[in-house]
Amino acid sequence: MPVKPIVCLLLCLLLCCPAAALAEEPVIYTEIEPHLVRYSFDLPQYSFVYVKFDTQNDAGSKVLYSGNGHFEGVCEAPGTFEEARLGLNVYTLGNRLLMQTKLTLEADASEQSPAAGLPAVAAANKVTDLALTYSPEGLHYRFSAPGRDSVILRCKSPQEWHRITLYADAGYRYEGVVPLPCTYPDDTVTVSILTPNSAPLYESSVLIPYHAPEAPQTLKSTELMGVVVCIDAGHQRTTQVETVQSGPNFVQTTTTTIGMAKGTETRRMESQVTLEIAMQLRNALLERGASVLMTREIQDTFVGMLDRSAIPNNAKADFVLRLHCNSRRSNPDVQGIEVYCPLSSSYAKQVADTDGYRLLGETLLRAMQKATGMPKGGCTLNDTYVGNNWSKMPSFLVEMGYMTNFEEDLLLSSPEYQQRLAQGMTQGIIEMARLRGLID
Ligand SMILES: [Zn+2]
Missing domain, CATH: 2.60.40.10 (Immunoglobulins)
Structure with a gap:
């Protein structure tokens, strides 16, 4: 299609404010084609922004990532034929407006x-x-x-x-x-x-199908050679209610709760988000030479509560990471990474005493906080999680962020933030493997 790029100036709200107007005003540059607007802008203080656009017949919203503060994207408007207005807004992931512009799409009479x-x-x-x-x-x-x-x-x-x-x-x-x-x-x-x-x-x-990334063909290092990690991506598309003994030395039982987290803004299922991060984590561990086993690699499967510890137990894995996303509907402001370790399970006692388990959990948490830049969260030991209680190796239920928080919901579905989480957990495994004497 022939393109006549029109560089279009922006905005801005800040013009109304004399103090802010002294600062350099951010500008959205655009190129308009039929059904399409390419845009770019520079916001050096941000790694992630949230872009929304709309016309009378098209609308979309997308998280953009940039490693250097320069952002580029495309508004696809296949339904907008005439000389129609398009509004383009750039927000922080916390939904605060940073910049906006309005422009007119070109007519495309040939299709009408x-x-x-x-x-x-x-x-x-x-x-x-x-x-x-x-x-x-x-x-x-x-x-x-x-x-x-x-x-x-x-x-x-x-x-x-x-x-x-x-x-x-x-x-x-x-x-x-x-x-x-x-x-x-x-x-x-x-x-x-x-x-x-x-x-x-x-x-x-x-x-829309999900295609997991291919396993890496080359190693970046061999530091996790000989270490076996089981990744348990939490949940699956369809919940099946089960009642099982809560742990090897517990008389009480645990029944599956229906509570899978759902994204406030993305509307995504926790089971899909945990699967995507699990597959990135698998590759990050493989690249360091680890052996990895997965409790699941697809959405449409059923892995029972006890299977989730039987799989790593049978394989004699060295660690299990159980990936979950958190939910707090009563307070959407709550953010952070939570690491849960078992407390009084007889299997857990054979792995480490309370202080030893806490040291492992906090090591994992700190590595994740460093890689993601998320300062909030904590490490807790409890008897709540069946998978942890039944595991014969260090086992951690990791709540990687809150899908009820607008910002973390968007981050958890961003491939770049997923990669940060995967790298943080990989670093946590390396440090825990050293503490366990598995590697030098
Ligand atoms: Zn969960």
């Missing part, structure tokens, strides 16, 4: 009419020959709607929505791709096809 010479046939009440598939480019659609020379395609996920007017080809066929760059893996996209008067012709949903 149905094919000529369409045969006169009765208008269908539903679409036929429908195929919906997903690739990294977006959602591919192909269908027929006899007698309908135009339809509306609506796609909606928790992070974005698009309302696109489509025009039929000479055979009343429709085919194309809707980009979904803001939508996370494992999100559900609701797809509706409507007449121009909004009468439904089709409605369904598509689950």
